[in-house]
Amino acid sequence: MTDDQSAFAGRVTRMRDLLAANLYEDWPNLPVVGGEGTYLFGLDGRRYLDFVAGFAACNLGHRHPRVVAAAKAQMDRLIHGAIGLVVHDPILRLSEELGRITPGDLNAFFWGNSGTEAVEGALKLARYVTGRPAIVGLIGGFHGRSFGSTSVTASNAKYRRHYEPLLPSIYHVPFPYCFRCPHRTGPGCCGDPLASLDRLFRYIVDPSEIAAVIVEPILGEAGYVVPPPEFLPGLREVCSRHGILLIFDEIQTGFGRTGAMFASETFGVTPDILALSKSIASGFPLSAVAASPALMQRWGPGSHGTTFGGNPVSCAAAIATLEVFREEGVLENTRARGEEAMVRLDELARRSPFIGDVRGKGLMIGLEFVDPAADGAPNGVAVRSVLEGCLRRGLLLYPAGQSGHVLRLTPPLTVSRGELDEGLSILSEVVAAL
Ligand SMILES: Cc1ncc(COP(=O)(O)O)c(C=O)c1O
Incomplete structure (x- = not known):
């Protein structure tokens, strides 16, 4: 160990004095000294296969060389600009390039730093332009940790405990969680989830009072729950009928994770507002609220703002990230590796009574x-x-689900066939030993 690493090891033993309990008590807090591609390098000298990818923020793996080069080049020009005070080219170029691939006409942006900020921005935009007070979330949705995003979050009561009262006029309806659905016997699965929206409108809040419905197209934190194909199109139709804005939180599903650039494409639905973050800048802090230029132009001066949002280094990293997606077959790899993983995991599930x-x-x-x-x-x-x-065998994974009962796999989208095979073999051996 170098002197620096020994000092790091000493500080790890004092982590409880240095960090808030909500940080140091998470699992596993693996001390790492670096990362490259699909691997993290531990302070213990071991190499770990990373199938969490920084909570899906490093979809191109750790330190993709083109992202690193773009960020370094930008650092030699300008590190902070404070948008509004100045405007820099990375934020405009990124808006132009991202706007070419976002669904529908969602090609005007508000830029922030984190997922929760994107959600706050989306909620504020919806209230501001509709003049309506209420917001509807889905049970199981996770949207972040600031007060607005916590108010719409309903993936676990622990995120809300001791923070009440949260924002008023927030309502929740069930998300179709087919595996745990009492009606799971065939057609009519999930007891028609849109019916609960209809009940909400009739018994509790008139739809003319609702600014927006916010939904993760696939639940992340609540356990990687994929809705039946008709759910999101149905939600789209209900929102359009009542002038309610549909917000997709694609902070986790976005940027290629599902094999398409955005999960909304896979469901054939275009929302009115899109919240993006995590992997858009391959690990640099950045987030975006995307909406049509017509909607964004109604979000008037002074109504929202940011000091660090749209940081030039993060924007340069995001532009390079888009280039890599365009030129290095990332989506093709995601789909191919995803299919291989599903075949292996289905086999594993057939052999294990625990899955x-x-x-x-x-x-x-x-x-x-x-x-x-x-x-x-x-x-x-x-x-x-x-x-x-x-x-213990060198594979980093993380749980999801209300009671931590779902194992989530989010390897970098650049994972090779060999790395995927290695990780799934470790997983299979461990599951077999249960
Ligand atoms: C779907 C979704 N929305 C919002 C967030 C919040 O993002 P952040 O932690 O960057 O604030 C997360 C983070 O896990 C998320 O998965």
Whole structure:
């Protein structure tokens, strides 16, 4: 170990004095000294296969050379600009290039730094332009940690506990979670989730009071839940009929994760507002609210703003990220590796009584663990044991789901066939030993 690494190891032992409990108590807090591609390098001298990719923020893997070069070049020109005070080319060029690939005419942007800021911006935009007070979220949705985004979050009560009262006039309706649906017997699955929206309109809040519905097209934090194909088109139709803006939170599903640039494309639905972050700048902090120019022009001067949002270095990294997507076959790799992973994981599920469901799109895959001795109840204990077993063997994974009962796989979209095979082999051995 170098002197620096010994000092780091010493500080790891004092982490509890240095960080808030909500940071140091997360799992596994693996001390790392670097990363490259699909690998993280541990302070313990080991190499770890990273199938979490910084919570899906490093879709091109760690330190993609073209992203690093673009960021370094930008750092030699301008690091901070404060948009409004000045305007720099990276933010305009990125807006132009991103606007070419966003769904529909969602090609005007407000730029922020993090996912939660994108959600705050989307909610504020919706209220501002509609003049309506209410927002509807979906049970299972996770949207961030600031007050507005926490108010629409309903993936786990722990995110809201001790923070009430949250924003008023927020309502939640069920998201179709087919695997745990009491009606899971055939057609009519999930008991027609749009019917609960209709009940909300009739019994609780008139649709003319609702500014927006916010939804993750595929639930992330709540367990990688893919809705039936008719759900999002149905939601789109209801929103359009009542003049309600439809917000897609594609902070996790966005940027290629599902094998398409945006998950909305895979459902054939264009929202009115799109919230993006995580991997858009391959690990540099950046987020965006996208909407049509017509809508954005109504979000008047002084109504919202940012000091760091749209940072030039992050924008340069995002432009390079788009180039890599265009030129290096990232989406093709995502689809191919995703299909291979699904075949292997379906086989694994057939062999293991602990895996109840394998689901996902592209390389956004969840394995739902069940307790065969308790009528298939969610089995967070099994997931924890698998996570720890995998980590011991050099594979980093992370849980999802209300009780940590879903194992999520989000390797970099650039993962090679060999790396995927290595990771899935480790996972299979660990599951077999359960
Ligand atoms: C769907 C979704 N929305 C919002 C957020 C919040 O993003 P951030 O942690 O950057 O604020 C996350 C983060 O996990 C997310 O997955």
